[in-house]
Amino acid sequence: IQQRARVLDHLLADLYGPQDTLKRGLFPPYLVYGNPNYLRPLRHVGEPVKQRRQLSVYAVDLVRRPDGQWTIVADRTQVPTGAGYALANRRVLARAMPEVFTNQAVRSCREFFEHWGQAIHALPGEGAGPNPRVALLTPGPFAPGYFEHVYLAREMDLTLVEGPDLTVRDDQVLLKELGGLQRIDVLLRRLDGDYADPLELRPDSLLGVTGLAQMQRTGQVAMANTLGSGAVETPALFPFLP
Numbered sequence: 001i002q003q004r005a006r007v008l009d010h011l012l013a014d015l016y017g018p019q020d021t022l023k024r025g026l027f028p029p030y031l032v033y034g035n036p037n038y039l040r041p042l043r044h045v046g047e048p049v050k051q052r053r054q055l056s057v058y059a060v061d062l063v064r065r066p067d068g069q070w071t072i073v074a075d076r077t078q079v080p081t082g083a084g085y086a087l088a089n090r091r092v093l094a095r096a097m098p099e100v101f102t103n104q105a106v107r108s109c110r111e112f113f114e115h116w117g118q119a120i121h122a123l124p125g126e127g128a129g130p131n132p133r134v135a136l137l138t139p140g141p142f143a144p145g146y147f148e149h150v151y152l153a154r155e156m157d158l159t160l161v162e163g164p165d166l167t168v169r170d171d172q173v174l175l176k177e178l179g180g181l182q183r184i185d186v187l188l189r190r191l192d193g194d195y196a197d198p199l200e201l202r203p204d205s206l207l208g209v210t211g212l213a214q215m216q217r218t219g220q221v222a223m224a225n226t227l228g229s230g231a232v233e234t235p236a237l238f239p240f241l242p
Contacts, residue, residue, distance in 0.1 A: 001058075001060055001072070004060070004072065004075070004241070005055060005058040007241065008055060008058070008075065008077060008232045009053055009054050009055045009058075011232055012054035012055065012077075012226070012228070012229055012231065012232055013054050015032055015038070015231060015232075016042055016043050016044060016054075016228060016231075017043075017044060026240065027237065027240040031234070031236045031237060032231065035231055035234055035236075036194075037078065037193070037194070037228070037230035037231050037233060037234065038228065038231040039193055039194060039201060039227060039228040039231070041200045041201060041213060042200075042213060042216070042217075042227055042228045044217060053123075054225065054226045054229055055077055055225050055226075055229060056119065056120065056123060056222075056223075056224035056225055057079075057080050057116075057188075057224050057225055058075075058076065058077060058080060058225075059075075059076035059080035059082065059083075060072045060074065060075055060076065061073050061074035061076070074233075074235065075232065075233050076233065077225060077229045077230060077232050077233045078192060078193065078225070078229060078230035078233050079189060079190050079191070079192065079225075081145050081148060081190075082148075083112070083113070083116075083148075083152070084147070084148035084149075084151040084152045084155070085147075085148055086109065087109060087110075087113060087151070087155065088147075088148075088151055090109055113155055113156060116156065117155075117156035117157065117158075120134055120156065120158075120186060120188055120224055121134055121186070123186045123222040123224060124185040124186055124222055128183075128185040129183075129185075132185035132186060133159065133175075133182065133183060133184050133185050133186075134157075134158050134159070134184075134185065134186040134187075134188065135158060135159040135160070135161045135166075135175065135184045135186070135187055135188070136149055136152060136153045136158045136159070136160050136161065136187075136188045136190060137161055137162070137163070137166075137187045137188065137189050137190060137191050137196075138150075138160060138161070138162055138190045138191065139162070139163075139190065139191050139195070139207045140162050140207065143190070145190065149190050152188075158188060159175065159184075161175060161184075162207070163191070163196075163205075163206070163207045163208045163209050166184065166209045166212075167181070167209070167210075168209060168210060168211030168212065168214070168215055169181070171215070171218060171220050172215075172220060172221075173187070173209070173212070173215050173220065173221045184221060185221065185222065186221065186222045186223075186224065187221055187222070187223050187224070188224050189223055189224060189225060189227075191207055191208065192230070193227040193228050193229065193230055195207045195208050196208040196209065196212050196213070196227050197209060197210065197211065197212040197213040197227070198210055199211060199213070200213045200214075201213060201227075212227070213227060
């Protein structure tokens, strides 16, 4: 899974950059250009996006075959969900059936969220101060996964924001607060990429932030995951990956 995450991370950087994989004919171009999750406005020619990783969050769907071997059946690179539900379910079960956890010595999953939170806080873009501010961008309370968004924001000490809460000014992503505008350095994105910027991506979106795509290009805000990361989620790439 770690190897696959690295492959997909480099593949994303290539598809939105030099596109050496397409030039070498490693897979047909129509698998990229015909994919609605490949966001063409984010293709950059020349200097690459100023971000260390395209995929900061990655998940897979696993199945166990009859021979006992594990197989990946789906990649989750757009907005991988489920971790918050796992932690919530674990806590409910621990209260309802404490004897099971005591007798079986079930390991806590809290360490995962501590490492994840540290990794997200270590992603600030250019110009960030010593105490970078991290926010979780949610589509809002009508989203199917809103419970998890709230839960993750509370567990990992993130500021929960919606698109209208943010604005882009002077090459910065700013949070509107009663005391004024506050800079956001990292966005944990729970909003599909094409909805994230009505200026360049989907003009009918009321959920995104005008200018967010440009902020990703300049590296002024780090995004987990980057806009356009859903391009490698398609099963059509499976025959070309080990």
